Amino acid sequence: MEKLAKRSDARIGLTPNAKRKAVSNFLLGMLYLGPMLFLMIVFIFYPILKTLYYSFYSTNPRGVPVLFVGLDNYINLVTSDSFLTSMKATFLYVLYTVPIGVALALFLAVIASEKLRGIEFFRVIFSSTVGISVAAGSTIWLFIFHPSIGLLNRVLGYAGISPIAWLTDSDWALISVSITSIWMGIGFNFIILLGGLQSIPEDIYESATIDGAGYWTKLFRITLPMVSPSLFFVIIVTVIHSFQSFGQIDILTQGGPAESTNLIVYSIFQNAFIHYKFGVASAQAIILFIVVLIVTVIQFKVGEKKVHYQ
Template sequence: MANFGVGMLYLSPMLVLMTVFTFYPIMKTLYYSFFATNAKGEPVLFVGLDNYTDLLASDSFRTSMKSTFLYVLYTVPVGVALALFLAVIASEKLRGIEFFRVIFSSTIGVSVAAGSTIFMFLFHPSVGFLNHALSWFGAEPIKWLTDPHWALFSVAVTSIWMGLGFNFIILLGGLQGIPEDIYESATIDGAGYWTRLFRITLPMVSPSLFFVIIVTVINSFQSFGQIDILTQGGPAESTNLIVYSIFQNAFIHYKFGLASAQAILLFLVVLLVTIVQFKVGEKKVHYQ
């Protein structure tokens, strides 16, 4: 019992911080989701599950959820695969490879605001570099951020670039943790590069890969800054992801109860997706 008390004493600072900044806001959000609120965010009328039923019956909410899942589908597989590809290249023992490791990981030091601003200029319809490059091949300019068919894709490209540095560093660390004697034994047994890659490298780096996938999925569901800077949820709500929709309902339309219900639904969706990932993906993870 004394040991338990000592342990709780050491944990108490973190427990206090988590209670104030995590558990209390979650419970407050759940409480607000059952109320209609005034412009100050004060609960004025208990509505029960009406906020949830209104959301599920709303075309705007369904569009927002569809856009969110498409965005996750665009960003996660490509972002993780690209980071893994670069990490495999950067793990080779070549002269000057340290320079490329710095370049590949550099996006981790770029803020969402700075990264979004960079791509805003790249996507500019008249002076942007991408349309300028298309003109070299005689192609028509693309309205990257103002065409509903291209806007979500454009934001996804921005997010992939901004998340590349973090994913690269984690995967490179996993690759560098693989013992060299395993590769030496495989080489002696006659295993070629591709055999070593698929039979040794990928299974051994699977814990890091699994972690990166989990974190990337959660971050994709929570994307906000690049949406706010690049498209503000438009055009035609094609990039109105669920987090940006929560922001609009709470701080533009002052429907804090409805926004709270959206936040709870998003929490449940992310929780369900994460549980499925652990149930399905963890079986394929090779722990040393």
Template sequence: MKANIVEKQSDQQSVNIFQKRRQQKLFWTGMLYLSPALLFLTVFLFYPMFKTLYFSFFQTAGAGIVQGFVGFDHYIRLFNSELFLGSLKSTFMFVLYTVPTGIVIALALAVIASEKLKGIGFFRIIFSSSLGISVAAGATIWLFFFHPTLGVLNNILSIFGVSSIKWLTSSSWALISVAITTIWMNIGFNFIILLGGIQNISEELYESAKMDGAGYWRQLLSITIPLLSPTLFFVSVVTLINSFQTFGQIDILTGGGPSNSTNLLVYSIYREAFYNGRFGYASAQAIILFLIILVFTIIQFKVGEKRVHYQ
């Protein structure tokens, strides 16, 4: 009897050792497959992040050579700098201009393009056309639109007797002009995602609503928008992050001017690092921008997910 018990325990131990070895083998096999991605992320994501955090606590020379530890001095200087606080304000205003407006316009276009009308495919191509245009090309196009004398926008305004607007050279209009350009650039992506979400909604729901006497607007508000909420949530998160990281159109259209009215945080980081050679100061701004995006994203997930309705 005791021999049988000992034999069973020995067999169980052998099984446990075999399972443990098998799990280890599967783990290292998985790590082997993941190693190229992990290497890529380490070189291009994790290392730059930790290096940025490291630089933010040190004074650096023009070539990024560390000269001495300064602690939180860069952060204290930032929040005592009118230039940085102005950049922070401009960034929040820019996000406020671009995110809600861009999502609403893209949603309206997606609703229109989801209708079963003759030739609607042509309009779907037009609505999504900005998706295939690079930031540099798109900003250059709008650079001609905003031209004070030859620009299309001012020529249209002159038809209605409205005086020309200094779109890019006025501190009152420059941020709005960049926001218009950014909204146009983001519409293509948002439109494609929202249109896909609308087309994924079952037609049976609309047919049942019609049988109950629901009109077009009732169907839109009671079926389309609630069932599209997961897609809207995704689009809002992505658009918010992209707005905080806007750079290309600012560099081409305004260069941060006039009077630093379009000197958003990303562009301010670029100028401090590569124009002024203050990598530590720029790194502190980058950390602050990262924290701002992180906080807003967490708020979106905490608040937004409560309003998301899954089918």
């Protein structure tokens, strides 16, 4: 047997010194990766498995599983009008915030990439929202949307337009929250896209200018294709972040009026920490995870084909 083992090691080129070196390298790698793996297990993998476990149980107000219900939590959710309303509001919110937010950030990044005097000041202004917390930003917009003393209704009053109940009208509440989210997300998207624009080699533009290409030709034939990796990253991150929005909902509308802004994450919060239905909330979280995973995979399958990597 020992001869056979030595022959097999010799066939695959593993000498005793090579085996010891491979084991040493593996242990050294685990030494570096160990702390991060421990944190991922404690704060990512364990909570996911615990959530999946809770989703098959009915729990008491303390969150202790008391009855195995199987798929009942999932079945009750997909047949619930409240859950379907929440999912509809969530997809509408993503539809409102992602295209407009990304397009506006790209527009500002293109402007800020121009070599103009004093453009650094505008770069600071455009990226300033990245340093504002969700709570602070939502509070600012809470006063802007105020029905009587808010800035928006005052401007409308000067124009002779009747005041709008931005946060208490079900037709306007989700739009108002979306405006807040777009404003808060512009800073991050702007910084990423501006970095992508500034990484484009200048000689490409010089060659295009020599060939007689105008501004719009260079924008659509050079700038957008070359910035597509950064744009693809921003779209992926913005979509995921939109599905996870919570703070602005809690501060501005608390899910109302008439559940028009009751996004899926806020619905999870209500079921878990207000109604103490931890099993139902866990099932909602698993459904949200699956939805985000599917949307992300679709984005990679469809969008990555159009990305131009340098």
